[in-house]
Each structure stands twice: as C-alpha cells, then as structure tokens.
Amino acid sequence: MTFTFTALLCLGHTLGLRISVLAGSLPKPILRVQPDSVVSKQSKVTFLCGGTQGARWYCLYKEGSQYPLCKEIPSKSGNTAEFPISKIDEHHAGHYYCYYQINGKHSQVSDALELVVTGAHSKPSLSAQPSPVVTSGQKVILQCVSGQNYDRFILTKEGPQKLYQMQNSWYNYTTRKFEAFFSVHPVTSNQRWTFRCYYYDSHNPEVWSEPSDPLERLVSGEEPHPFHLMVR
Structure with a gap:
C-alpha cells in the first residue's frame, strides 16, 4: 500500500502491541475518508483520523496488513491526522482502523471504516x-x-x-x-x-x-x- 505522506513504518508494532492498543484506555478516535468510502480506481482519497488534544502520533491500519503506518503531526494541525493516497487501486480496498498515542499510551482503535474500490470489472x-x-x-x-x-x-x-x-x-x-x-x-x-x-x-x-x-x-x-x- 503506497501512501503519499512521509510516514514512519512502525516496525516495533507487533501483534502483542496491537492487542494492547485494543485494550487502550484513551478514548477511541473517529476515522473518516474523503471524498467518499466508495471510490473509483485511480482516484485520490484521504483518511482523516480525529483524536484528542495532545495527541501527536497517529497510526492507520488496514485489516490484513502486517504493520500499521504511523506519522507525527505538528501541533498546529490540531487533533486530526491526514493519510492521503494519491491513486487508489483494488489492493487498497478493505477495512481500516486508526489510533493515536499520548506519552507512550495508546488509544482504543476507531470503529472500522470500509473502503470500496470500483472499476475492477466491466460495467453492467x-x-x-x-x-x-x-x-x-x-x-x-x-x-x-x-x-x-x-x-x-x-x-x-x-x-x-x-x-x-x-x-x-x-x-x-x-x-x-x-x-x-x-x-x-x-x-x-x-x-x-x-x-x-x-x-x-x-x-x-x-x-x-x-x-x-x-x-x-x-x-x-x-x-x-x-x-x-x-x-x-
């Protein structure tokens, strides 16, 4: 999965850590996607993970992927991290989650967001x-x-x-x-x-x-x- 932001691939996020994220005590963020959750191939989408004040590290995770993709946002960005994808294809389709970190503590994961990609087959x-x-x-x-x-x-x-x-x-x-x-x-x-x-x-x-x-x-x-x- 290729993202167009400068991201840190969190190699230390093992399965055990993802389990601890699920049990996180911080409130879960809200995950959205623009322009829509149903998009055509080659279009651009941006995932928006809305956390809370003080959160600077945000991670986006696609179900089935080995590792999440994480990034640090500047303080002027408020409490929302953006994860853009410049050209969608069918490999990007699936269920996404996000979470954030404050002082080494992880939030609960967001509710799942389903991304549907159209254009893989001829039209009916x-x-x-x-x-x-x-x-x-x-x-x-x-x-x-x-x-x-x-x-x-x-x-x-x-x-x-x-x-x-x-x-x-x-x-x-x-x-x-x-x-x-x-x-x-x-x-x-x-x-x-x-x-x-x-x-x-x-x-x-x-x-x-x-x-x-x-x-x-x-x-x-x-x-x-x-x-x-x-x-x-």
Missing part, C-alpha cells in the same frame, strides 16, 4: 422493468445485468440518504447473462432519484465493477400523471 447494464413508465405511488423494479460470472449485485441511489441494496445474481439461460432484480419503494413526483448498479465477488466484497450508466427518474407533469425512468 441497468433498466426498469417491465417498462420505464410507472405511475406515482407504484413500486419500481430495476434489473441489473452482466455478462460476467460474479455472484452479487449492488444497487445505489444518489443523494444524502444513499441507498444500498444487495441481491444474489442468477443465470438467465435465455440471454446467457447474470442478472438481479431490485424492488424500489413507491415513488412520488416530488422525489428525484438516480440509480446505478455494480457487481462483485462475495469473496472480495470491497472490490466492485465499474458502475452502470445512471438511471434517472424524471417526472413528466404533476400527479396523477406517470413519470419516466430514463438512462442518462
């Missing part, structure tokens, strides 16, 4: 079934289709309350493709939703395909007129 297609025209208040069925043999599909919705739905894939012997169906709650004309879907291998759940083309719900007039789901 997304469509509305049985028709792109539905009536306000009616449920919408979305179909995600791929020619690749992967066993999970994910549906996402843009917006502040991002929706994730997961479905197992099944093989359509007629089309010779893998697909999944998603039922979306009844929609009304005052909602504007944009959907995308992805697929992935359940044995590597943080590495997704490229996103499908977006499917946008567009209202055609006021209720009770129908609205359309259209691909942009």
Whole structure:
C-alpha cells in the first residue's frame, strides 16, 4: 500500500502491541475518508483520523496488513491526522482502523471504516422493468445485468440518504447473462432519484465493477400523471 505522506513504518508494532492498543484506555478516535468510502480506481482519497488534544502520533491500519503506518503531526494541525493516497487501486480496498498515542499510551482503535474500490470489472447494464413508465405511488423494479460470472449485485441511489441494496445474481439461460432484480419503494413526483448498479465477488466484497450508466427518474407533469425512468 503506497501512501503519499512521509510516514514512519512502525516496525516495533507487533501483534502483542496491537492487542494492547485494543485494550487502550484513551478514548477511541473517529476515522473518516474523503471524498467518499466508495471510490473509483485511480482516484485520490484521504483518511482523516480525529483524536484528542495532545495527541501527536497517529497510526492507520488496514485489516490484513502486517504493520500499521504511523506519522507525527505538528501541533498546529490540531487533533486530526491526514493519510492521503494519491491513486487508489483494488489492493487498497478493505477495512481500516486508526489510533493515536499520548506519552507512550495508546488509544482504543476507531470503529472500522470500509473502503470500496470500483472499476475492477466491466460495467453492467441497468433498466426498469417491465417498462420505464410507472405511475406515482407504484413500486419500481430495476434489473441489473452482466455478462460476467460474479455472484452479487449492488444497487445505489444518489443523494444524502444513499441507498444500498444487495441481491444474489442468477443465470438467465435465455440471454446467457447474470442478472438481479431490485424492488424500489413507491415513488412520488416530488422525489428525484438516480440509480446505478455494480457487481462483485462475495469473496472480495470491497472490490466492485465499474458502475452502470445512471438511471434517472424524471417526472413528466404533476400527479396523477406517470413519470419516466430514463438512462442518462
């Protein structure tokens, strides 16, 4: 894993020390990532580990890695350490934790943060079934289709309350493709939703395909007129 900051690789952090971190008495920090926890390959992300006043040493740890990556922050940085990655790839996907040190004492570890990397496989297609025209208040069925043999599909919705739905894939012997169906709650004309879907291998759940083309719900007039789901 290649980070673009000047970091000290803490070779002294053995398994025994990581166990002591888990039992640390200092409050656990808060781990965040910008711009999002779902990012495409080659994009830049920055992990932010927020500790407490007086903490100068911060460590970021990826589940499955042998050692954490640690850095000392200047006093003017406050109580947050930044860990940027300039170019994300699928090897960066996984669960991350962070902790800090004060006078040789270690904090508890943060809650886990899952980083998902998209773009590892070709994109699927997304469509509305049985028709792109539905009536306000009616449920919408979305179909995600791929020619690749992967066993999970994910549906996402843009917006502040991002929706994730997961479905197992099944093989359509007629089309010779893998697909999944998603039922979306009844929609009304005052909602504007944009959907995308992805697929992935359940044995590597943080590495997704490229996103499908977006499917946008567009209202055609006021209720009770129908609205359309259209691909942009």
